[in-house]
Amino acid sequence: MSLSLVFKMMYWSVRKDWRLLPHLMSVLAGWLTNLMWLRLHGLSGRGTVAIGLVEHLGDIVAAEPVSRLARRLYPAAKVIWIARKAYASVPAGFATIDAVVKVNCLTEWLLLRAAGTGHPAWDLHINQRYCPRCQIPVHKTGPAGTLDSASYYGHGNLLAVECLSAGIPILTDGPELPFDASASAAIDRLGLPERFIAVHCASNEASRDWPKENWRALVGQLLQEPGIAVVEVGIRPVAIEHNDGAQQNLCGQLSIQQTAEVLRRAALFIGIDSGPAHLANAVGVPGIILLGLYKGFTDYMPYSGGYENGENATIVRTNGPMNTLPVTDVLAAVHQRLDRVHNHLSSAARDSKNLGG
Numbered sequence: 001m002s003l004s005l006v007f008k009m010m011y012w013s014v015r016k017d018w019r020l021l022p023h024l025m026s027v028l029a030g031w032l033t034n035l036m037w038l039r040l041h042g043l044s045g046r047g048t049v050a051i052g053l054v055e056h057l058g059d060i061v062a063a064e065p066v067s068r069l070a071r072r073l074y075p076a077a078k079v080i081w082i083a084r085k086a087y088a089s090v091p092a093g094f095a096t097i098d099a100v101v102k103v104n105c106l107t108e109w110l111l112l113r114a115a116g117t118g119h120p121a122w123d124l125h126i127n128q129r130y131c132p133r134c135q136i137p138v139h140k141t142g143p144a145g146t147l148d149s150a151s152y153y154g155h156g157n158l159l160a161v162e163c164l165s166a167g168i169p170i171l172t173d174g175p176e177l178p179f180d181a182s183a184s185a186a187i188d189r190l191g192l193p194e195r196f197i198a199v200h201c202a203s204n205e206a207s208r209d210w211p212k213e214n215w216r217a218l219v220g221q222l223l224q225e226p227g228i229a230v231v232e233v234g235i236r237p238v239a240i241e242h243n244d245g246a247q248q249n250l251c252g253q254l255s256i257q258q259t260a261e262v263l264r265r266a267a268l269f270i271g272i273d274s275g276p277a278h279l280a281n282a283v284g285v286p287g288i289i290l291l292g293l294y295k296g297f298t299d300y301m302p303y304s305g306g307y308e309n310g311e312n313a314t315i316v317r318t319n320g321p322m323n324t325l326p327v328t329d330v331l332a333a334v335h336q337r338l339d340r341v342h343n344h345l346s347s348a349a350r351d352s353k354n355l356g357g
Contacts, residue, residue, distance in 0.1 A: 001139055003114040009136045010107065016135075023104070023133050030104045031111040038117060042078075043099060049077050050101075050118020051091075052109045053125065053162065054084045056204070057256065057275030061282050062158040062304065063124055064094050064175035069168065070122070071096040080118070082109045089256055095178050105131040110138065122166040126152050140165070153300035157308055174305015177282035179264075183257035187265070192248070193229035197222060197334075198263050198285070200271035201238035208273045210290050210322050215239035217327045218270075222334070223247065231266070233259050233276055268337060270330070272322070273302050281305060286340070287313035288333050292322035 010028075014021050038044040049070040053063050060083065070079045078098045081091035085102045092100045101117075103109055106129065113121045123138065126147045130137040140147075144165050152161045156170065163170045201215045219230050219239045223246050230247045232240045237251040250262065260279045263269055269280040269287040273294070280287050281303050289307065294300060298319045306312030314333045318325040 001110055001114055003111065005139075006107070006110050006114055006136070010134070013134050013136060020134065024107075027104050027108045027111070027134070031108050031115075034101050034103065034108070034112060035115060035117075038080075038101065038112075041099070043080055044117055046119045047077050048118050049074050049079045050082060050113070050121040051079070052082045052113060052121065052123045054082060054103060054106050054109055055087050057087060057090060058273075058278040058302070059124075059158065059162070060087055060090045061175050061177070061275065061278035062302070063162045064091075064177070064282065065159060065171045065173040065304070066122065066124065066162065066166070066168070067091070067094045067096045068173070068176075069171060082112060082117075093177060093180060093257060095176070105134060106138070107131050107134045107136045110136070122168060124162040124166050126161060126165050143167070149295070153295075153297045157301045157304050159304040172304055172308075174303070174307065175278065175282040177260055177279065180257045180261060183255065183261040186255075186258050187261045190248075190250070192231060192262070192265060193246070195227055195267050196229040196231045196248075196265075197268045197270060198231050198233055198266035198280075199239050200234045200269070200274055200276040201232065202234055202236055203272055203274040207294055208292075208322065210272055210325060212238050214323075214325075214327050214330075216241070218330055218334075219247065221327070221331055228267075231262060233262055234274075268334065270334065277307075278303070281307040281313070284312065286337055288330065288337055289313055289315050290322065290325060290330060291315055292318045292325060293320055 010024050051066055053060055079096055080099045080101055081097050082101045082103055083091055088100045088102045091097050125138050127140040127145050128137045128148045144167055147155055147165055155161050155164055160170045202209055215238050222228055222230055232249050232251055234251045237249045240247045240249040243249055260283050263280045263285050264283040266285050269285045271277045272290050277289055301308055314337050316330050316333045
């Protein structure tokens with residue numbers, strides 16, 4: 001998209017609704033400020049790979065392997081990521097990212113790309129993605145133009161779709177999130193149980209969520225297991241009604257990095273399709289993921305790596321709405337996965353003892 005086209009769309013957005021003017025003025029101001037900052041730091045032209053994916057948590061975490069591809073293909077380049085301010089801390093934690101450019105919305109990224117930020121500039125957004133406020137969509141042609149919100153999961157998992165949207169080779173690696181020392185220190189102070197299962201129960205779309213009564217029934221069953229505690233993470237609590245020694249509600253209390261650290265320490269993660277599920281994949285915790293019918297997709301796969309191939313996660317599915325997924329199916333998957341974790345730890349302990357002997 002050219003600068004003139006983006007400017008025209010901004011003009012027509014204001015013509016349709018003049019109340020958008022303050023937001024679009026902020027977008028223009030942010031764009032000009034970022035352009036000056038990029039040029040000041042030598043990040044605006046050749047020698048810079050720009051990766052544009054402004055939101056959301058799960059989308060950005062899933063796309064982490066793209067940053068490693070940029071480093072492999074352009075080892076001497078600076079690799080930058082463009083993200084909305086609310087999500088900027090996520091790519092800032094990726095090992096191969098040199099800088100994160102914070103934008104107000106997707107439209108500001110379109111302006112930056114049109115102005116020549118990055119050679120190459122990889123736009124990971126699917127065709128027709130738009131800022132909910134500006135209503136200005138991404139326009140793509142060729143193979144990337146065939147992907148939209150109605151068809152994208154028909155082309156592969158989330159990482160594959162992001163690669164296709166950017167016109168880069170399709171990657172299969174799972175995401176990686178490096179250890180964060182400050183987040184670890186913060187979680188140390190919480191005094192978490194020695195062995196616990198982490199759960200995340202509420203996404204930003206109701207169609208992905210499992211009913212509250214199912215979560216509470218599941219947690220009740222889990223707490224009957226000897227030596228098991230349950231910790232809930234996320235924005236709002238669903239599964240845990242009160243805190244005691246065996247269950248803790250940490251919802252709304254943690255940063256993204258701190259949430260990742262809690263998941264890193266868990267024996268198992270149980271969740272719906274959400275940002276924390278992608279975090280769980282990135283930190284390597286074994287997972288149970290609950291998936292149902294979503295936007296007409298009955299057999300979709302959001303994840304890459306160990307959560308896709310089954311090595312590190314069990315996907316429990318229903319072909320209908322999430323409320324048709326029985327608690328017994330989830331509980332059976334939990335027991336199977338916990339047995340695998342226990343057997344792996346026992347084998348590792350035996351190997352360590354034999355090596356020591």
